[in-house]
Amino acid sequence: MTMSTEPEKTNMPEVSPTQLRFLTPGMCRIHLGTHEALHVTVRNERIYGGVYAAHAFPVAHPDEYISLLHTGADEEMEIGIIRNLNEFPEDDAALVRQALARRYFVHVIILIRDVGWKYGFINMQVDTDKGPIDFLMPWRHDRAFDYGRRGKVLIDVDENRYLIPDLDRLSLRELNAFQRYIYW
Amino acid sequence: MADSRSELLNRPVPDDLAVLARGEGVDPRQAWLSAETDLNLAGGYEQVFLLVEDDRLLTLARPGGRWARPVRVQLARSAVKEVRTRQGVGGGFLEVLVDGVYVEVLAFSNARADLFHKVCSKLKLWIGDRKPSVSREDDYNPRKCPKCGMTLEFKGDLCRRCINRGAVLSRIIRLMGPYAGWGILMLAILLASIGLLMIPPQLTKHLIDDVIEPAVKGTLTTDRAARDLMVLVVALIGILILRAICDSVNGRLSSYVGTQITTDMREAVLARLMRLSIDYYDRHSVGQLTSRAVNDTGAFNDLIRNVTGGYLAQILVVVITGVMLFSISWKLALWTLLPAPLVILASTFYWRRVYPRYFRVWDAWSRLWSSLSAILSGVRVVKAFGQEQREEDRFGRSNRYVRDSARRVEYATSLFNPAMGLIFSLGGPIVWYVGGLEVINNALLGNQEGLKLGGLMAFMAYLGMFYGPLAHMTTLTDWLTRLLTAAQRTFEVLDTSPQIVQADSAKTLTSPQGAIRFENVTFGYSRHEPVIKGVSFEVKPGEHIGVVGKSGSGKTTLINLLARFYDVDEGRVLIDGIDVRDLEMDDLRKTVGVVLQEPFLFRGTIYANVTYGRRDATPEEVLGASKASHAHKFIMRHSLGYDTYIGEQGAGLSGGEKQRISIARALLYNPKILILDEATSNIDTESEQLIQEALARVTAGRTTIAIAHRLSTLKNSDRVLVVDKGLIVEQGSHEELMALGGLYHRLVKIQTELSREPSVDALTILKK
Numbered sequence: 008m009t010m011s012t013e014p015e016k017t018n019m020p021e022v023s024p025t026q027l028r029f030l031t032p033g034m035c036r037i038h039l040g041t042h043e044a045l046h047v048t049v050r051n052e053r054i055y056g057g058v059y060a061a062h063a064f065p066v067a068h069p070d071e072y073i074s075l076l077h078t079g080a081d082e083e084m085e086i087g088i089i090r091n092l093n094e095f096p097e098d099d100a101a102l103v104r105q106a107l108a109r110r111y112f113v114h115v116i117i118l119i120r121d122v123g124w125k126y127g128f129i130n131m132q133v134d135t136d137k138g139p140i141d142f143l144m145p146w147r148h149d150r151a152f153d154y155g156r157r158g159k160v161l162i163d164v165d166e167n168r169y170l171i172p173d174l175d176r177l178s179l180r181e182l183n184a185f186q187r188y189i190y191w
Numbered sequence: 192m193a194d195s196r197s198e199l200l201n202r203p204v205p206d207d208l209a210v211l212a213r214g215e216g217v218d219p220r221q222a223w224l225s226a227e228t229d230l231n232l233a234g235g236y237e238q239v240f241l242l243v244e245d246d247r248l249l250t251l252a253r254p255g256g257r258w259a260r261p262v263r264v265q266l267a268r269s270a271v272k273e274v275r276t277r278q279g280v281g282g283g284f285l286e287v288l289v290d291g292v293y294v295e296v297l298a299f300s301n302a303r304a305d306l307f308h309k310v311c312s313k314l315k316l317w318i319g320d321r322k323p324s325v326s327r328e329d330d331y332n333p334r335k336c337p338k339c340g341m342t343l344e345f346k347g348d349l350c351r352r353c354i355n356r357g358a359v360l361s362r363i364i365r366l367m368g369p370y371a372g373w374g375i376l377m378l379a380i381l382l383a384s385i386g387l388l389m390i391p392p393q394l395t396k397h398l399i400d401d402v403i404e405p406a407v408k409g410t411l412t413t414d415r416a417a418r419d420l421m422v423l424v425v426a427l428i429g430i431l432i433l434r435a436i437c438d439s440v441n442g443r444l445s446s447y448v449g450t451q452i453t454t455d456m457r458e459a460v461l462a463r464l465m466r467l468s469i470d471y472y473d474r475h476s477v478g479q480l481t482s483r484a485v486n487d488t489g490a491f492n493d494l495i496r497n498v499t500g501g502y503l504a505q506i507l508v509v510v511i512t513g514v515m516l517f518s519i520s521w522k523l524a525l526w527t528l529l530p531a532p533l534v535i536l537a538s539t540f541y542w543r544r545v546y547p548r549y550f551r552v553w554d555a556w557s558r559l560w561s562s563l564s565a566i567l568s569g570v571r572v573v574k575a576f577g578q579e580q581r582e583e584d585r586f587g588r589s590n591r592y593v594r595d596s597a598r599r600v601e602y603a604t605s606l607f608n609p610a611m612g613l614i615f616s617l618g619g620p621i622v623w624y625v626g627g628l629e630v631i632n633n634a635l636l637g638n639q640e641g642l643k644l645g646g647l648m649a650f651m652a653y654l655g656m657f658y659g660p661l662a663h664m665t666t667l668t669d670w671l672t673r674l675l676t677a678a679q680r681t682f683e684v685l686d687t688s689p690q691i692v693q694a695d696s697a698k699t700l701t702s703p704q705g706a707i708r709f710e711n712v713t714f715g716y717s718r719h720e721p722v723i724k725g726v727s728f729e730v731k732p733g734e735h736i737g738v739v740g741k742s743g744s745g746k747t748t749l750i751n752l753l754a755r756f757y758d759v760d761e762g763r764v765l766i767d768g769i770d771v772r773d774l775e776m777d778d779l780r781k782t783v784g785v786v787l788q789e790p791f792l793f794r795g796t797i798y799a800n801v802t803y804g805r806r807d808a809t810p811e812e813v814l815g816a817s818k819a820s821h822a823h824k825f826i827m828r829h830s831l832g833y834d835t836y837i838g839e840q841g842a843g844l845s846g847g848e849k850q851r852i853s854i855a856r857a858l859l860y861n862p863k864i865l866i867l868d869e870a871t872s873n874i875d876t877e878s879e880q881l882i883q884e885a886l887a888r889v890t891a892g893r894t895t896i897a898i899a900h901r902l903s904t905l906k907n908s909d910r911v912l913v914v915d916k917g918l919i920v921e922q923g924s925h926e927e928l929m930a931l932g933g934l935y936h937r938l939v940k941i942q943t944e945l946s947r948e949p950s951v952d953a954l955t956i957l958k959k
Binding site: 040041042043044046056057059078105108109110111112113124137138143148164165166167168187188190191 | 230232233234235236264266277279280281282284286289290291292293294295298300301302304341342544547548550551554596
């Protein structure tokens with residue numbers, strides 16, 4: 008485990024908040040630092056600790072345009088954007104993917120077992136990539152919104168997220184059961 | 192004695208894990224805080240515990256995956272400089288600042304977000320060398336139903352799973368309570384009308400069996416037959432006239448009661464909407480609410496009309512004709528019931544498969560309204576950007592959605608209803624066959640007591656009355672569905688609790704002074720993202736305060752909390768030493784006046800708009816306020832002066848003119864505390880100068896809080912609060928803040944470079 012103390016500072020200017028900067032494998036290295044926190048070392052600039060990753064286009068370009076953000080004691084700043092994660096060394100890319108997996112806690116629905124309705128709630132019984140789950144969601148438009156062209160994201164009463172990546176991949180029975188209530 | 196330990200913050204560690212922990216030198220019993228999360232730091236479900244002892248914190252879980260040991264994170268208190276929660280997507284993280292880097296201690300799903308916000312606040316005290324208390328009181332979560340534990344939409348909301356909801360239909364009937372007298376009268380007339388309807392077949396039976404047939408057979412004289420025939424015909428005509436009178440009276444009564452109930456419901460819905468908090472409007476579009484207030488309430492009128500002239504009448508006709516059918520021939524009557532099982536099956540199918548499609552239709556209409564409303568409201572933007580075709584396409588999509596969803600329902604019902612009608616009609620031919628045979632047999636056998644031709648004719652007449660309404664009754668489910676859907680949507684509005692309610696023993700503020708105090712105020716619009724974080728400040732009566740900060744820093748939120756458009760999550764907002772939550776709502780509104788960035792004017796005269804907050808203002812006061820706000824001059828340019836009628840949202844007036852009317856309105860309202868929310872940010876420099884002069888008059892002698900992007904508008908301020916990321920980072924006079932060289936200094940520099948002013952020092956700092 009790499010241990011660093013105060014972020015190493017150089018005389019290089021801070022990243023401009025109004026200018027877009029793309030991070031390339033040649034100019035930076037992504038690694039673990041203090042207490043296994045994600046760090047990014049930008050050549051001739053500084054080491055950024057406590058970094059997290061966020062998709063700019065999670066639906067349209069899931070492996071591209073990934074923003075790396077640094078949250079220091081004062082404020083959050085964007086270190087830069089990775090144009091294509093596949094261009095980075097495998098280890099670096101794996102760390103970014105892990106950071107993304109941590110940030111986006113979403114259940115991917117594999118099978119819809121049953122859908123019911125009562126008093127304004129929809130009761131979904133589904134199998135997800137994280138196991139079988141029954142959840143209640145308010146029957147409202149803002150609780151089931153579009154994900155790309157044919158996907159849907161559902162938000163339950165606790166604001167947990169469930170993703171159906173493509174409605175067309177559901178069986179006719181599942182689709183009918185789903186669209187009987189979530190028709191928008 | 193009841194256990195005072197918190198169930199959530201003194202969570203017991205399972206025995207097997209405790210054994211593993213002890214092997215690592217950790218005794219879970221030593222922890223003053225023990226909380227359980229549901230995620231690990233790889234983003235997967237796992238039972239992980241956070242244990243906090245006096246001098247260290249650690250996370251504990253069963254070994255597995257990339258973690259070979261039960262203790263996953265361990266940090267000494269002395270190493271932790273700060274604690275925070277960071278929101279992810281669908282969950283969040285508890286993080287601590289160690290060696291200048293924020294380190295993730297644990298992850299949690301949104302189901303546990305409230306718990307770890309609480310843990311975070313405890314840890315903040317812990318790192319500050321203050322031992323926080325943990326007790327059962329910490330388990331209280333106003334966003335959870337105390338009965339079933341389900342997360343509520345907002346604090347204090349009713350749990351829809353637990354409320355005693357009753358059936359929608361019974362509630363509708365209860366709503367009819369005030370009209371019970373009218374209802375009984377309508378029911379009596381309806382019964383009389385149905386009674387009259389039952390008489391003609393009996394007369395027919397009598398006519399055939401006792402008059403025509405004996406006359407044909409020669410057992411009755413022609414004179415007697417003609418006389419009886421005349422009596423029966425006159426009786427028939429009399430009955431028809433009486434029925435017509437009954438139906439006419441009932442039609443009028445139903446119209447009277449139905450329209451009255453609908454009017455009452457619309458007013459009740461609007462009254463509820465007016466009482467609901469601003470956050471309700473954050474969640475619902477104007478189009479959807481309009482549809483509920485206008486369309487859905489119309490269902491109650493429909494109900495009354497159908498009770499008197501429609502379905503209730505038909506149900507009664509079915510029941511009474513059923514009795515008549517059985518009284519004529521129970522064997523024949525049984526044949527008519529053959530289709531009953533098929534009806535039950537078809538109805539079940541309808542409720543399960545067709546019913547939910549109605550929601551889509553209602554939703555489609557709602558969207559169409561919203562879409563059209565947005566296009567028409569924003570028509571200037573549409574034209575300015577040349578997006579007419581795009582909006583036409585957008586509207587086209589909504590319109591086709593209405594078409595398609597309506598077709599889906601109507602295609603289904605157009606198949607269902609005739610199929611049901613066919614099922615019911617099958618009884619007719621059966622009766623002709625079975626009844627015809629019985630009449631022939633009785634005639635051949637000379638059975639005088641059995642069914643005769645007149646009886647069969649009467650039976651067929653009743654059967655027509657029975658099947659007619661029954662065939663129509665197949666649409667009962669259709670109608671009832673629409674009624675229940677509309678009623679339920681209306682009740683949803685009526686059942687929504689206002690988030691902002693007046694305290695039971697609210698205090699009055701008879702002579703407000705205008706002192707304001709924020710005490711450790713924390714607030715967020717969404718559950719897990721505080722916009723204001725532990726803010727404290729004080730404003731003396733009559734003080735002029737400027738509030739500056741970047742967009743999204745929390746300036747307007749401070750004002751929203753002061754005006755109590757929202758309630759704080761933590762801390763207190765006080766006016767003259769009284770928590771705003773304990774104040775009479777009317778007193779609060781009278782004390783705090785707001786001039787918004789986008790002045791909203793209502794359709795009506797200029798006079799009505801100026802006097803919006805004070806309907807009792809005299810013409811002299813209106814003139815004075817308008818003069819002071821520099822509005823009088825342009826108002827008088829209109830040929831109808833103050834009686835000039837202005838359109839929706841002040842159409843026909845410039846931005847500056849609208850703003851000056853809104854300032855006149857505020858001046859007339861005469862609040863002790865005046866809030867100016869970027870009141871001059873959307874207007875030209877000349878108008879701004881006029882408005883600034885007007886504001887100088889308006890604010891004299893009142894506590895004033897002015898939010899401003901243009902720092903020139905703060906030249907009259909005694910003090911400036913600088914807000915950044917939900918905190919007040921600087922405060923002081925302009926000179927003090929400039930000397931400080933902080934965020935305010937930077938903002939002034941930026942603005943000076945952008946403006947024509949040679950320097951911000953050119954701004955005259957006028958003390959009142």
